[in-house]
Amino acid sequence: MSNSLLAWIVLIPLLSSVTLGLMYLYSIKISKIPNYIFSIFALSAPFLSFAIGILFFLKMIGNDDIFVYEAYKWLSVDGYNMYMGFMADRLSIFMVLFVTFVGGFIHIYASGYMKDDEGYGKFFFYFNLFLASMLLLVLGYSPIIMFMGWEGVGLCSYFLISYYYEDSENVKAGNKAFIANRVGDLGFIVAMITMFYYAGADGLDFAHLEIGLASVPTNVLTFIGCALFVGAIGKSAQIPLYVWLPDAMAGPTPVSALIHAATMVTAGLYMVARFHFLYDLIPNVGLFIAYIGAASALFAAVIATKQTDIKKILAYSTMSQLGYMFIAVGLGGYSVGIFHVFTHAFFKALLFMGAGAIIVTLHHEQNIFKMGGMKNRTPLIYITMLVATLAIAGIPPFAGFFSKDEILLTAYNSGEYFIWGVGVFTAILTSYYMFRLLFVVFHGTNYEKNRELHPLSKSITIPLVVLAIGSILSGFIGVPELLGGHNMIGVWLLNFGEHSIHVGHSAQWYLMGINVFAAVVGILIAYKKFFKYDMRIEPEQSGLIWNKFYIDELYDRVIVQKFKKLSLFISYRIDVKVLDMIVMQLSKNFIKSGYVIARLQNANTRFYAFFMLVGISVMSTYLLIVMR
Amino acid sequence: MADSLLSYITLAMILFSIGFLGVISRKNIFIIYMSIELMLNAINIIFVALGRYNESTGPQVIAMIVIAIAAAEAAVFLSLIVVLYRKKKSLNTDLFTSLKQKDFSNE
Numbered sequence: 001m002s003n004s005l006l007a008w009i010v011l012i013p014l015l016s017s018v019t020l021g022l023m024y025l026y027s028i029k030i031s032k033i034p035n036y037i038f039s040i041f042a043l044s045a046p047f048l049s050f051a052i053g054i055l056f057f058l059k060m061i062g063n064d065d066i067f068v069y070e071a072y073k074w075l076s077v078d079g080y081n082m083y084m085g086f087m088a089d090r091l092s093i094f095m096v097l098f099v100t101f102v103g104g105f106i107h108i109y110a111s112g113y114m115k116d117d118e119g120y121g122k123f124f125f126y127f128n129l130f131l132a133s134m135l136l137l138v139l140g141y142s143p144i145i146m147f148m149g150w151e152g153v154g155l156c157s158y159f160l161i162s163y164y165y166e167d168s169e170n171v172k173a174g175n176k177a178f179i180a181n182r183v184g185d186l187g188f189i190v191a192m193i194t195m196f197y198y199a200g201a202d203g204l205d206f207a208h209l210e211i212g213l214a215s216v217p218t219n220v221l222t223f224i225g226c227a228l229f230v231g232a233i234g235k236s237a238q239i240p241l242y243v244w245l246p247d248a249m250a251g252p253t254p255v256s257a258l259i260h261a262a263t264m265v266t267a268g269l270y271m272v273a274r275f276h277f278l279y280d281l282i283p284n285v286g287l288f289i290a291y292i293g294a295a296s297a298l299f300a301a302v303i304a305t306k307q308t309d310i311k312k313i314l315a316y317s318t319m320s321q322l323g324y325m326f327i328a329v330g331l332g333g334y335s336v337g338i339f340h341v342f343t344h345a346f347f348k349a350l351l352f353m354g355a356g357a358i359i360v361t362l363h364h365e366q367n368i369f370k371m372g373g374m375k376n377r378t379p380l381i382y383i384t385m386l387v388a389t390l391a392i393a394g395i396p397p398f399a400g401f402f403s404k405d406e407i408l409l410t411a412y413n414s415g416e417y418f419i420w421g422v423g424v425f426t427a428i429l430t431s432y433y434m435f436r437l438l439f440v441v442f443h444g445t446n447y448e449k450n451r452e453l454h455p456l457s458k459s460i461t462i463p464l465v466v467l468a469i470g471s472i473l474s475g476f477i478g479v480p481e482l483l484g485g486h487n488m489i490g491v492w493l494l495n496f497g498e499h500s501i502h503v504g505h506s507a508q509w510y511l512m513g514i515n516v517f518a519a520v521v522g523i524l525i526a527y528k529k530f531f532k533y534d535m536r537i538e539p540e541q542s543g544l545i546w547n548k549f550y551i552d553e554l555y556d557r558v559i560v561q562k563f564k565k566l567s568l569f570i571s572y573r574i575d576v577k578v579l580d581m582i583v584m585q586l587s588k589n590f591i592k593s594g595y596v597i598a599r600l601q602n603a604n605t606r607f608y609a610f611f612m613l614v615g616i617s618v619m620s621t622y623l624l625i626v627m628r
Numbered sequence: 629m630a631d632s633l634l635s636y637i638t639l640a641m642i643l644f645s646i647g648f649l650g651v652i653s654r655k656n657i658f659i660i661y662m663s664i665e666l667m668l669n670a671i672n673i674i675f676v677a678l679g680r681y682n683e684s685t686g687p688q689v690i691a692m693i694v695i696a697i698a699a700a701e702a703a704v705f706l707s708l709i710v711v712l713y714r715k716k717k718s719l720n721t722d723l724f725t726s727l728k729q730k731d732f733s734n735e
Contacts, residue, residue, distance in 0.1 A: 603728035605660075605721055606652045615646060 003069035006056070006086040008047045009096060010135045016045035017128035024121030025046050035120050039111045042124035046104035046131055053096040053353060056088050064090075070103045083503040085205060087141030088214040090492055094338065095138040095270055102345045102470075103131050104261040110254035112459030113360065123163065127258070128236040129592055130156035134263040138270060142205040143192050146271070150188065150235070153264050154181040160255040161248045174248035182267075184234015191227035194220065210277040218282065225278055225285040228271065229292075236268030238296040243552060247310040247317055252354030256311060260318040261349035269325050275286045275438065286330045289415070293326025294422040299549075301429035301470050305436070306546040309353045310368050313437050317392065320347060320426060324407050327419055333410035335493035339478045340407055342489070343399035346470040347391035355383040357460055358441065361453045368437055371536045372444035377453060380461055382442050385470040389438045391471040393431035399475035405515050406478060412511055413503050424518050431522030439530040482508050636677035641672035657719045658714065660703055668698050
């Protein structure tokens with residue numbers, strides 16, 4: 001097995017995507033291709049990539065090998081070469097494995113969810129392109145290659161969010177995601193340029209950067225770290241660039257599952273973990289990241305408690321969970337953060353897919369207060385959603401418990417008791433809003449019992465079951481030593497920020513107890529308020545929280561409107577009045593002078609002949625006098 | 629010999645200038661035609677004189693070709709004059725203005 005297989009992890013989804021795109025064009029222009037042919041190409045890609053990922057994973061067990069494959073020289077400027085390089089180390093192969101695995105099951109789900117859609121082939125073209133970009137981001141061996149994947153992910157998210165493009169609201173949501181991400185990308189580019197300037201003399205790949213950055217002054221490192229984090233904020237939807245994430249719900253539900261669980265939002269986190277050697281040198285920036293993460297976690301959780309759209313609740317919960325992850329990576333617990341990414345991928349994908357299944361069953365109803373009583377009518381969805389909800393709330397032994405416990409332990413261990421407190425409080429809110437959703441949707445008294453249900457196909461239910469099993473089991477790769485486990489993920493990612501726990505065993509037991517207690521408190525509050533909720537009572541739809549703290553309105557007032565005014569000024573004043581005037585006057589004068597010159601053509605042969613004589617005379621005089 | 633070459637070329641230049649002046653100053657299309665023929669023959673004189681001076685036959689051949697082509701051209705030119713006369717009932721070249729730039733309209 002050669003290292004060139006690494007490139008195939010990215011190439012397989014990319015080729016599949018190109019094939020699907022061409023087939024889709026053929027299908028709409030020439031003759032229709034049945035959906036199952038699209039499905040074969042679309043669904044095989046993530047699983048093939050997963051298989052290759054497994055091969056590398058097996059080779060890495062027991063040693064610290066890093067596989068690097070430089071496919072070809074991409075740029076050569078004045079002796080400075082950049083290669084199209086792929087790198088698989090323990091972190092990236094771990095990401096590859098769960099991105100392709102969870103992504104694969106989201107693909108299967110999507111094949112059921114989208115089966116009646118006109119643009120089935122187009123959808124999977126975007127989907128696989130999205131997956132390929134994400135894998136390129138993960139496997140890139142230099143920030144440049146990573147940035148290509150980074151941009152690809154942003155582009156595909158735009159395509160997918162505005163997939164139902166007939167509705168202008170969806171297109172606006174896509175634009176919002178794209179523009180918010182652009183702001184973040186600026187940070188990434190600035191960081192990359194600074195790194196190139198200060199530490200890129202030997203090459204811009206991570207191995208060289210790690211050596212190069214060690215000798216860069218701290219204030220420059222701080223700048224690079226902050227600029228990179230701006231990129232991470234944009235991609236991973238933290239304060240203040242999170243606004244695109246709730247609106248990203250405009251896309252089809254599988255897209256939400258893919259964006260929120262396996263790809264896209266984890267990119268920012270992966271990037272911070274990838275640059276762990278940089279952030280290790282600047283713990284102050286790390287602390288800043290942790291504070292941003294804590295603020296985002298709390299903020300999003302508070303908003304989620306009042307939302308009524310099932311997908312919006314889940315969107316804010318994603319943002320909140322990402323906040324947890326940033327707390328961990330900010331405080332140096334990179335493996336902890338990645339562990340939460342991993343478990344979160346399972347239960348969040350499951351939550352979205354369950355929500356999508358309910359939405360399909362109820363003929364595209366998204367308001368949870370119009371659902372109700374689904375427990376007995378869709379038992380499979382109920383059970384899987386219950387598993388996912390328990391997992392995200394942090395009830396042992398479900399996946400979320402272990403990773404969230406690790407994060408809060410990391411916070412406590414670092415002495416950041418404020419962040420720890422925020423984390424615990426957010427945990428209460430998390431279990432509260434998740435169980436509020438669960439109780440209202442599944443236990444609420446329903447007065448529309450006769451509403452017929454849309455049947456669900458196997459391709460929708462099977463991924464639900466698989467991911468439910470994943471949500472139960474995925475936590476066990478990180479069982480802490482306290483509970484007799486080996487913390488396999490921590491060992492696996494040992495090179496990415498070792499952090500020693502120096503909190504005593506009894507304190508760890510207390511912390512764990514507090515976490516479980518917080519989750520149970522949240523559940524109890526939700527139980528008291530929403531169990532057997534009477535659906536005829538309309539929930540209160542006003543107030544600061546329901547309006548999401550008016551942040552969208554604030555951004556609109558402060559930034560969007562100003563820019564709108566500026567662009568209106570440019571388009572109506574500068575463009576029309578100044579630039580167009582100059583251009584039009586110039587062309588008018590040209591036309592006028594054209595008419596003047598045209599008068600010379602007066603059909604008078606003798607006049608022409610005279611001018612010939614003049615010309616010849618001038619030329620011969622020139623020849624005689626000057627050239628002699 | 630050089631003096632006589634100069635006198636031949638002077639003669640040719642005088643004839644050519646007369647022909648050219650005829651082309652640009654006269655209105656009668658026949659006169660213009662004759663002036664053109666005069667210019668052609670002025671060039672012919674230069675060819676023949678230079679041929680003699682260099683003792684080569686090439687220029688003489690070209691002169692013969694020019695005479696032959698001028699004869700053929702005469703036929704075309706005379707028929708064109710006939711057609712033009714039928715159109716305008718006149719030989720005045722100032723009346724033949726169909727290729728003139730039309731009056732333009734100012735936008």
